[in-house]
Amino acid sequence: MKGLRHKTKGDKVIWAAVFLLVVISLLVVYSATGSLAYKMYKGNTEVYLFKQTAFIAVGLCVIYFAHRVNYTIYAKVAKVLFLFSIPLLIYTLFFGVTLNEGSRWIRLPIVNMTMQTSDLAKLALFMFLARMLSRRQNHIKDFKKGFLPVIIPVAVTCLLIAPANLSTALLLGVSCMLLLFIGRVNGKHLLLVIGAALIPVSALILAAVIKHKSVDEDAVVKKEKSSKLTARVDTWISRVEGFVYGTKDDDLQSTYHVNQMKIAIANGGFLGMGPGNSTQRNFTPHPYSDSIYSTIIEEYGLVGGALIIFIYLVFLYRSIRLYKRCPYAFGAFLALGLSFTLVLQALTNMMVNVNLFPITGVTLPLVSMGGSSFLFTCLSIGIILSVARNVEQLEGKKERQENAAAQKANEEQEVDVEDAEEALVV
Template sequence: MNQLLNKTKGDKVIWTLVVLLALMSLLVVYSSTGSLAYKMYRGNTEVYLFKQVAFISIGIMMIYFAHMVNYTLYSRIAQIVFLLTIPLLIYTLFFGVKLNEGSRWIRLPIINLTFQTSDLAKLALFMYISRMLSKKQDVIKDFKKGFLPVIIPVGITCVLIAPANLSTALLVGATSMMLLFIGRVSMKHLLLTGLIALVPIIFLILTAVIQHNSGNGIKSKTEGKSRLTARFTTWVNRVEAFVYGGKEQEDDDNNYQVNQAKIAIAKGGFFGLGPGNSEQRNFLPHPYSDFIYAIIIEEYGILGGAIVILVYLVFLYRSIQLFRKCPYAFGAFLALALSFTLVIQAMANMAVNVNLFPVTGVTLPLVSMGGSSFLFTCIAIGIILSVSRYVEKNELLKMEEAVEKTEE
């Protein structure tokens, strides 16, 4: 055990934050799934707890092995992995497992497990554009030589993810734009891209407004409709529920989720009801994934919710420190890109829970119940720690050189 700990390198603060989030995940997942497990497994309330323990154990192992790999290897495989995700996303879009009116998953043969290809695509994309940004710094201001090679992969990925998972596509796009800005891409090129991206978003909002004013709300029933039409219906309903809300939409699934989350938050108060004492877990849909933050506030209060936010902000701060210290551009961009996407996803999830953002399907990284998203999050953290391990080693060498010069 001591030998394993001695081999564990990287930012100790990030390691501590990972452990804290994992412990929070165990507590809240166990609490939020108790009633569901009792119904599904004839009184055995520990089933999901053991599953989460297994996911966390596998996830920690993934973090450890990913952080032991020299981060430069990720630059070498970035292009291959990215090119492999394109056919996977296309396959998922047309032939993927259909859940909640969207094709986000593909089923792996033999082991019969499903995973979201968008999780792999995000990881591959950020590795690839980090590589491209590091190689194109000399011509990054040039539209053809610098901008197009980094924006085209972003556009392709977002377009392929959007039909099944618009919220993830928007988060990937926003994270990519921030990374390109930090990577010294021309501001006029970024503004042009932003204006183009706003067109479908404005169209979606206008459709929701027109639908509401005409009194012909699009219901969630989608029998006989194509997958894309069904998803568009869902998007419009969510935007309409967010913009208008109100009692007239009490039966709407999206509005019901938000209302139950509000009740959970109101019951929590400042200090919460205590661990395991959630009442809204019996009424709130997906209290173990999409709306787990509402359960955290109900049980641990606003104080507990604020601590969770602080953990993610400290994680981002430590990653920014890595960006500043890393001597090579690829490692700096990679650490920043992966930390941005994790923290932005966390903030989006929490914003949905407190009704600051329309209902989405994004989970709370490292806290929501395990799945493919949880495991890919662990891989991303392992890569960040790989960069951190190199930075730590580089600083140690500098200190040894300084000591040797002083002795001479």
Template sequence: MNHLLNKTRGDKVIWTLVVLLAMMSLLVVYSSTGSLAYKMYRGNTEVYLFKQVVFIAIGLMLIYFAHLINYTLFSRIAQVLFWITVPLLLYTLFFGVKLNEGSRWIRLPIINLTFQTSDLAKLALFMYLSRMLSKKQNIIKDFKTGFVPVIIPIVITCLLIAPANLSTALLTGATSMMLLFIGRVRMKHLFLTGLVAMIPVLLLILSAVIQHNSNGIKAKAENRSRLTARVNTWVNRVETFMYGGNSQDDEDNYQVNQAKIAIAKGGIVGLGPGNSEQRNFLPHPYSDFIYAIIIEEYGIVGGAVVMFVYLIFLFRSIQLFRKCPYAFGAFLALALSFTLVIQAMANMAVNVNLFPVTGVTLPLLSMGGSSFLFTCVAIGLILSVSRYVEKSELKPAVQSSPENELS
């Protein structure tokens, strides 16, 4: 153990935040899954707790081993990894495991486990974007040779993710635009891209308004294609967010109302650990709506602490961006921290009804799965950059420029 601790490097604050979130995850996941585990496993309420312990242990190992790898290696494999994810997303779209008329997962043979390919695609995209931005800084303001090569991977990834998971595609696109802005892409190029991206969003809002004004008549999904059914799901969610839904039987409206009840019961200081009542009624209290359970048990104070932890994480990553002497590491740390914090803020916004219902989880706090493990890999890469920055500050005289050596 001492040997492992001695080899652990990187930003100590980020390490502390990761461990803190993992410990909080154990408490909240155990609380939110107690009733479900009792029903599913004949009174054994610790099943999901043990599973979460395993996921956290594996996740921490992934962070540790990833942070030991020189981050410049990821620049070398970024291009290959990105183009591997494209056929994976296509396969998931047509042959993946179906849920709510959408395919988000693929099942791995032999071990019979599923993982969400969009998580891998996001990681690969931000690694690839960081590489491209670091290499094209001298020509990044040129539309043909600078902007087009970096916007094409974003468009491909978002279009392939969107049919099954529109919220993830929108968050990925928003994070990418922020990264391009920091990467000195011309504002007029970003503005035009934003206008094009807003067209489908405005169409969804318009469809929700039309549907609501038509007395909320929702066509049955059985006779429609999968894509048409997904569009109907998106429209219904926007309509529920704008107008509150058409009835208490509406699933999204039910989730939002139960989350509101949980938050109202929590008040300022909450009901206390393990005392949640809405976990028995709120769908997915251990994943999509875990933040509502946190507020119910720990109050607004607990919810504010969680938000503050993510903001500190982002602040430390921004400091890495400013300290890192090489562009790839700086962009990589910033991109991965942006995507984690933006996802966290989106999840919180959904829970407090500031954003339409989505399927995004709360990083490091929601119950473990492929998203949890890919989040840990991303944090490991951030700490790898931090480890190099730490070394460069100790030995400034022997710095080299590994990025410039990459082809």
């Protein structure tokens, strides 16, 4: 155990945040899946608890081994990984496993587990983007030499993710814009991209308003005959409509979802109903993944909900601090980009649960029930800790050199004093 602790380096506050979140995950996932496991596995309520424990164990191993790798290795594989992720996204879009009218997953042949390819694409994009930003700082203000080479990968990745998972594409785009802004990209160029992105978003909101004012009786028939992409657009419009107009349409699935989360939060109050005492877990869709934050508030109250927010904000603060301490641009951009996307995802999930954002399919990082997304989150955190570990080593080396130089200077000063004393005696 001592040897493992000695080999575990990096930011200790980030390590503590990770352990707190996975402990909370075990408690809440066990509570949220108890009834489901009882129905699915004939009375065995611990099935999902054991699965989550296994995912956490594997995830912590991923973090450990990823943080032991020198982060400069990730710069070398960034381009290959990004070029691999693009055809993988295209394949997923047309031939992936279809769920909820969207193709987001592929099935891995050996382990027979589905993987959301957008998770791999996000990680590859941030590696590639950090690499490009660090290498083009001298030309970053130039439109052709600096801006286009970094914005094209972002646009391609987001456009390929958007048809099946619009919320992930939007969050990825926002995270990348923040990173590009910090990477000294020209503000006018960024405003141009934001203006272009607002066009389809405005069209989506307008479509929701029009749909609400003119209800089509044949909407269900049209939806059955529509393509996958058209069906996804209908889903987006319905979710925006439910968010804007509330509970007017009781048949709207997103409205039901929001109402159940509101009831859970109202039940929780300030201190909550206590661990395992949630009642809305039996009614709220996906109380162990998308809606897990409302389950946390129901059982642990506003105090528990505030604690979760505090942990993620501390994680972000330590990552920003790491960005300032890192002497090399690639490591600084990589750590900050990955932390941005994780914290933005967490904040979006929590905003959805408290009805400050339309319904999305994003999970709460490190807290929602495990899957491929959980493991990729662990890999991202491992990479951030790899940057922190190398920064600590560089700072330790610099401190040792400064101490050695100070000690040598003191020794030389003592010799000079002794020589002076001998001269006085003579």
